[in-house]
Amino acid sequence: xxxxxxxxxxxxxxxxxxxxxxxxxxxxxxxxxxxxxxxxxxxxxxxxxxxxxxxxxxxxxxxxxxxxxxxxxxxxxxxxxxxxxxxxxxxxxxxxxxxxxxxxxxxxxxxxxxxxxxxxxxxxxxxxxxxxxxxxxxxxxxxxxxxxxxxxxxxxxxxxxxxxxxxxxxxxxxxxxxxxxxxxxxxxxxxxxxxxxxxxxxxxxxxxxxxxxxxxxxxxxxxxxxxxxxxxxxxxxxxxxxxxxxxxxxxxxxxxxxxxxxxxxxxxxxxxxxxxxxxxxxxxxxxxxxxxxxxxxxxxxxx
Amino acid sequence: xxxxxxxxxxxxxxxxxxxxxxxxxxxxxxxxxxxxxxxxxxxxxxxxxxxxxxxxxxxxxxxxxxxxxxxxxxxxxxxxxxxxxxxxxxxxxxxxxxxxxxxxxxxxxxxxxxxxxxxxxxxxxxxxxxxxxxxxxxxxxxxxxxxxxxxxxxxxxxxxxxxxxxxxxxxxxxxxxxxxxxxxxxxxxxxxxxxxxxxxxxxxxxxxxxxxxxxxxxxxxxxxxxxxxxxxxxxxxxxxxxxxxxxxxxxxxxxxxxxxxxxxxxxxxxxxxxxxxxxxxxxxxxxxxxxxxxxxxxxxxxx
DNA sequence: CGTGCCAGGTGCCTT
DNA sequence: AAGGCACTTGGCACG
Numbered sequence: 001x002x003x004x005x006x007x008x009x010x011x012x013x014x015x016x017x018x019x020x021x022x023x024x025x026x027x028x029x030x031x032x033x034x035x036x037x038x039x040x041x042x043x044x045x046x047x048x049x050x051x052x053x054x055x056x057x058x059x060x061x062x063x064x065x066x067x068x069x070x071x072x073x074x075x076x077x078x079x080x081x082x083x084x085x086x087x088x089x090x091x092x093x094x095x096x097x098x099x100x101x102x103x104x105x106x107x108x109x110x111x112x113x114x115x116x117x118x119x120x121x122x123x124x125x126x127x128x129x130x131x132x133x134x135x136x137x138x139x140x141x142x143x144x145x146x147x148x149x150x151x152x153x154x155x156x157x158x159x160x161x162x163x164x165x166x167x168x169x170x171x172x173x174x175x176x177x178x179x180x181x182x183x184x185x186x187x188x189x190x191x192x193x194x195x196x197x198x199x200x201x202x203x204x205x206x207x208x209x210x211x212x213x214x215x216x217x218x219x220x221x222x223x224x225x226x227x228x229x230x231x232x233x234x235x236x237x238x239x240x241x242x243x244x245x246x247x248x249x250x251x252x253x254x255x256x257x258x259x260x261x262x263x264x265x266x267x268x269x270x271x272x273x274x275x276x277x278x279x280x281x282x283x284x285x286x287x288x289x290x291x292x293x294x295x296x297x298x299x300x301x302x303x
Numbered sequence: 304x305x306x307x308x309x310x311x312x313x314x315x316x317x318x319x320x321x322x323x324x325x326x327x328x329x330x331x332x333x334x335x336x337x338x339x340x341x342x343x344x345x346x347x348x349x350x351x352x353x354x355x356x357x358x359x360x361x362x363x364x365x366x367x368x369x370x371x372x373x374x375x376x377x378x379x380x381x382x383x384x385x386x387x388x389x390x391x392x393x394x395x396x397x398x399x400x401x402x403x404x405x406x407x408x409x410x411x412x413x414x415x416x417x418x419x420x421x422x423x424x425x426x427x428x429x430x431x432x433x434x435x436x437x438x439x440x441x442x443x444x445x446x447x448x449x450x451x452x453x454x455x456x457x458x459x460x461x462x463x464x465x466x467x468x469x470x471x472x473x474x475x476x477x478x479x480x481x482x483x484x485x486x487x488x489x490x491x492x493x494x495x496x497x498x499x500x501x502x503x504x505x506x507x508x509x510x511x512x513x514x515x516x517x518x519x520x521x522x523x524x525x526x527x528x529x530x531x532x533x534x535x536x537x538x539x540x541x542x543x544x545x546x547x548x549x550x551x552x553x554x555x556x557x558x559x560x561x562x563x564x565x566x567x568x569x570x571x572x573x574x575x576x577x578x579x580x581x582x583x584x585x586x587x588x589x590x591x592x593x594x595x596x597x598x599x600x601x602x603x604x605x606x
Numbered sequence: 607c608g609t610g611c612c613a614g615g616t617g618c619c620t621t
Numbered sequence: 622a623a624g625g626c627a628c629t630t631g632g633c634a635c636g
Contacts, residue, residue: 089417089431091394093481103546103629104493104602111485114392114419120432128392128483129423131441132616135489138434138631160607163629176477178396180431182414186438190407192612216635221550221585222610223635242613243406246625247524251554252611255589280624282524286558299407406614435631441616463622466614495627525625526620545627549610555626583609 073152076175080117080145080154083177087119092154094172098125098135102163108134115154115167117143119180123156123165137165192225192242194299195275199226199238206273206295210236221259222252234269235260241276242299249274250286257292277303376455379478383420383448383457386480390422395457397475401428401438405466411437418457418470420446422483426459426468440468495528495545497602498578502529502541509576509598513539524562525555537572538563544579545602552577553589560595580606 076092083090092115098108108125113134116124123137137156141163144155154167196215203210209231217227226238237260239253257272264270272292279287279294287294379395386393395418401411411428416437419427426440440459444466447458457470499518506513512534520530529541540563542556560575567573575595582590582597590597 091417093479100629104491106489106491106629108489109487111487112481112483113485114394114481114483116417116429118429118431118433122432122434124429124434126419126421126427127485128421129425129442129485130421130617131425131427131436131439132628132630134485136434136629138629139432161629173481174479176396176479178415178417178477180415180417182416182430182432182437184412184414186409186411188407188409188614190614221589244623247558248551248555248626251558252551255550255554282624286524403614409614433632435613435615439614441614464614491629493629546629547608551611585609 073147073169073172074149076172077145077147077152079175079177080143080152083117083119084143084145086179088177089119089180090117090175090177091115092117092152092169092172093174094152094169096125096167096169098168099166100135100164102158102161106135110170112173117154117156121156121158123154123167125165125167135165135167137163141165190242190299190303192240192299195240195242195297196225198297198299198301199240199275203228205297206236206238206275207231219256219259219263221255224256224260230271234271235264236271236273238273238275241274243276244278244280245274245276245283246280247283247286249276250283250290250292253292254290257290376450376472376475377452379475380448380450380455382478382480383446383455386420386422387446387448389482391480392422392483393420393478393480394418395420395455395472395475396477397455397472399428399470399472401471402469403438403467405461405464409438413473415476420457420459424459424461426457426470428468428470438468438470440466444468493545493602493606495543495602498543498545498600499528501600501602501604502543502578506531508600509539509541509578510534522559522562522566524558527559527563533574537574538567539574539576541576541578544577546579547581547583548577548579548586549583550586550589552579553586553593553595556595557593560593 080090080092082088093112095110095112096115097110098106098113100106111127114126116122116126118124118139120139121137121141121143122139123141123143124133125135127134137158141156141158144157146153146155152169152172154169156165157163199206200212200215203212207230210228212226212228214227215225217224224237225240228236228238230236237253237256239249239256241249253272253274257270260270261268272290273295274287274292275295275297277298278296284294383393383395385391396415398413398415399418400413401409401416403409414430417429419425419429421427421442423442424440424444424446425442426444426446427436428438430437440461444459444461447460449456449458455472455475457472459468460466502509503515503518506515510533513531514533515529515531517530518528519526527540528543531539531541533539540556540559542552542559544552556575556577560573563573564571575593576598577590577595578598578600580601581599587597
């Protein structure tokens, strides 16, 4: 065991490097950091330190030494608790059982999963398959962690609606907590907004003579993506979809058209345009039955 | 440094315990395992080992020893490569830049994120906020990792449609790989199917005299949730929703009703029922306009 | 906060 | 593979 002076020095080194991701493998809670010291030639030498808390937190153990550790989930629990308190992101991996009750209710028997707890109150339970978490809790939840020394339990709760997620680990193989800073937002192209801009920039793509008058025009049935008039002065309703459309999009357009027909009185003709890269067979038939029109156009010129 | 015999013994201990989650913090790649040895009193004593690969993989370093490590992403890359090859789940945390191109296209500037690579080809990029990953790749993708010794790059690609996700780490703070086994499926209640079963069990909840004849009955407009007849012999179309419904659900029901009216010839009356816990104002008005009916019912009796 | 609607929706199932 | 649809949909923008 290092003496007090040595330990203090290392601790400083850790802080200096901000490398302090704390972790927990199996029943040993520890932090591994890479500090640099200066060798005889004056060059920086990376040095690995293993800080292991064995009962007394943050005690320093020199590597290679065999140390007794508490074979419990206490340390794991402490790490996650720290993450929750200090607004850090936590990941846990281990064998667990999951229960959820709220808008629906679910049970998931024992299995190995990755659990992610975000500082915004999000909880994710990921199995080895699928993009969607097998269980989750949306942002805004309050996380809790507790242990009876045997199992470790993560509870995530929210109100409105009342929902509870419970993850009970029978063993925790890994815990890590991270201080996350992510300042930038995603920049996305190829959206419906891009499609809208294409038409507003050159309305004749829809049809020669088309003149947009408003976007998001309100009707009793909802907001119309683009509202305008054609060359003959007829009202035009345009519904935009960034991808191939099915019957639902046709119905949506139809709602707007019918709503406007009532609004604008009988004498005005309201034409309905569905604009999308392509349309399914059934949707195409529906368009025909409703007297609606289709224009093939994608959000990006090349696709 | 331990001698050959000692190292061999430890390696055996590792395998015996299957505690071998390998990890990488900062620039030091290592594996921490907890083995048990027998003390003088005959009791099992948990022992922590730090296996650190410094250039030569899997070399064993005794704790407390200061070891040079390669301050590069090479080891991290090697770990992820192992995960990809052997069908393990990998998590990475660090400062990265993300680009995506496929159905749409996106760019995400430098920031700290958690990346999860699943053995089924799923890739997830999670920031500190939100339930949804900021970027992702669906199951079925092929992951690749490479490094030029400076940055570490994860590439995930699929075809049909052609989509590429690129995550470029300028620094990797943490890597861990896990052998995941999850045998059990989620058991979920409170679904639309539960709502359907409630009605099939006691059709009079919908309306006294109602007799279900078919579920998922096909029409030119799609499959009807429940099809049947009322006490007067009129055709009944039931659309089920597990939660509060909006205009889209009304349109959906309307499509089925109109489709069946054509199918069954003019003399048959087709009634349309929307069954859900509740309905929005606008949807309620739409129901009225269409001559459709609403029945308040939830998937679970108590809600 | 509820309503309405887009989303790189995802997932499941059927043709 | 494409179509149709449910989903603890999630997320955003607006009243």
